[in-house]
Amino acid sequence: MANSIDVVKLPASRLSVDPGFLWKVSLIAGLGGILYGYDMGIIAAAMIFVRNTFALSTGMEEATVSVVLVGAMAGAILGGAIADRIGRRATLVWGGIIFIIGSIMAPLAPAVSVLILARAILGLAIGFTSVTAPVYVSELSPPHSRGMMIGLYQLCLTIGIALADLTGYWLAGQQGWRAMFALGLVPAVFFVAMVFSVPESPRWLYAQGRLDDARRVLLTYTNEAGASALLEDIRVSMLVKMERRWSALWSPAVRKALFIAVGFTVLQQVTGINTIIYYGPKIFALAGFTANKHAIFATLLVAIMNVVGTLIALVLVDRVGRKPLLYVGVGGMTASLGVLSYAFHRQPAALGLIATACLMVYITFFAFSMGPIAWILVAEVFPLRLRGRGVAAATLGSGSSNFLVSMTFLSLIHFAGNAVTFGIYGVFCVLTLFFVVFVVPETKGRELESISTERGLVTD
Template identity: 75%
Template sequence: MSTAPAVPQPLVNRHFIWKVSFIAGLGGILYGFDMGIIAAAMIFVRSTFGLSTRMEEWVVSIVLVGSMTGAFVGGSIADRIGRRATLVWGGIIFIAGSVLAPLSPNVACLIIARALLGVAIGFTSVTAPVYVSELAPPQSRGTLIGLYQFALTIGIALADLVGYWLAAQQGWRLMFGIGAVPAVLFLLMVITVPESPRWLFAQGRQTEAEQVLRSYTDEAGVSLFIDDIRNSLRTPMERRWSALWSPAVRNSLFIAVGFTVLQQVTGINTIIYYGPKIFALAGITANKSAIFATLLVAVTNVLATIIALVLVDRVGRKPLLYVGVGGMTASLFTLAACFYNQDALGHSLGVIATVCLMAYITCFAFSMGPIAWILVSEVFPLRLRGRGVAAATLGSGTSNFIVSLTFLSLINAAGNAFTFAIYGGFCIITLFFVRFVIPETKGRDLESISANTASSRQAS
């Protein structure tokens, strides 16, 4: 395996980089909140509108249809009008969906509002990690991109906290409406930051790109970044989606889409969307108690993500994945065994299920959760980065949609134990994918990562 030569690290204005990462993180909070709030709200939406199991699955899952649409369109928009402008539009759509959802007079209107929120999620999930990756220096890129996933976990925890707080008054409308607050803050902050210098350079706006670079790095850093960008643009920016299938990019596409699909089919969002339902299956039947148990899992998710932020640029991506996915596998099979023997376990099943889910979410949070989006933002060449990340997000959204739309039906048809064993089986597949497909990208500049990925494909 070839190793990229060491390059001098530029001096950077850490305040500026952290500000940009914080703004992108707000997009993650919105993503997590609007995904997570449905777990608590659905308990009361179900009774308000008299929903069937199938309609309940659609109310939960329609946000993923919107996110797939937003990812598909957002990738093209991010390459065409810029990363910052796409984030601005994402903020506007977030506000629209957050206002419409609590005002919904019927389930059809709520579905439309949730679909709008999904479109906004698609825009920001495609664009925010790319935007940060194109500004961040190589030695801290993993941590800074990982902040997006960390913010997403905070959004989920906030959603569960709001759900727990409002559960007594069954205030599902206010649960949805609170999402407008971070949406407005996100929009106000996005308009204060510049466009990505890599995107500006790709559009022939070199002077503007240099001005942005000088706002957060020294002259040596400007020269280094410009050289990297110029080398990556020897091939012009590509406007065709079919270019993702070219021999030079196909391996990057396989890595990104394959890993984001595996991230979803290992079952993470069944816990995010249906946490109270899972705990009810385990014997925790009181609504507020089930929401509280889901909140504990969400807080664990936040705390465990910090592990990834600390270690991802120190020990690397693959070691964290081996440990994390291995732990997820053990947790899911243990949970499956507990459900299989739930008559013998009796009331202790609820405690065991909570421990298993907390162990699972811990392992996910320091491995697959942040690292999937770090890799997606790293492996594509600049000329196709927006579309590449959009394709990965589309794959993630599609698999997420299928999992969330089928979870309750699968529980009813196959039983609790077999359902969680299926997700455990996908974890085993993920371990093989990490071993034989995922590259180690720690400390390498973006251009060398995409070049080495392409060359490894051609060599194979």
């Protein structure tokens, strides 16, 4: 069977790749990350004023924030199947169009019910792009730079969050939550326009029997020898046809990949990252920030560190490897959450400064480890025949756990207190360390098809 064949790593001399083309593809796909990040981040500032406009209860506030994740889960289920059926590029186009629809509806919402519907539509678009973009980039990237290229999606996501927080800070004085949502239309239109300038994945084209089209795409960024070598690599991986059944994810050959991908993306969420993204100003208010603009500014500082940490990951992930970065990153996240929990328990005079420092440290460590590496691993561990559905399953797991965390955060703060809440997220960080040590494989610099074998998923 194809997923039991090791593909010999091709010499670099046979893979003369045009770096400009690959960067273009990665950056365009990464625009989907900017859209995702903007819609994640803008709710933090906007909810301060949406809550007052519509007189929302705690439950309705949690629902307005979290409904985007319901849409994302639906988009993940549909997007994986659609990406395998109509292609990666076409799926990205449809994701961008859905983003445009949601970005028009949200600022025009006359009632909270319409805003919730708009947020659900935006979530559907997020599901489409978050499933498809990492797969698309992984199928076009050479092994020696695949981690960095896929990591660009995460970098763009963090830039989108930072842009959202900057927009929120800029419009906070006007309480302009409608303008905050409306500005999301700009990157959505740009994304759709730019996606039309890139080709379809050659691996997907080959899987559809379009060998000449696959070769033509490869020749746009490599030479004849490189195209022939990559086509042979794809041919070996295609000895088993593209799998359309979701139940195939439970087969013995793929089950371990599914456990790694879903388990790691769930842990990525339950360590509390999106409580900061969605509720940053609220957390800083709990720490003593009384002015909305000051709380939004502190959230912006955290978002900037998110970008910085992701840049560190792009530089190191293909040099140092996935697991060393995870050891350092998750360890730093655990320590910062421990200090934050203790500070909330003790309530020192400088609580606001301590909380700001802890969250900046936490998100920096997250950004160069769990943030990008989760999606790098997801795009790497599945065989081609199931990659679309495998990434969809991981995205569904991520969305489900993200929804659970975001829907319970304010209630958990209310019933258990600040210190216990952040202590719980710290415990999940410890569990994540064990998962990295005993379950996660090292995939640095390896061919996609050799990673997806049972032997390739052994931890190092």
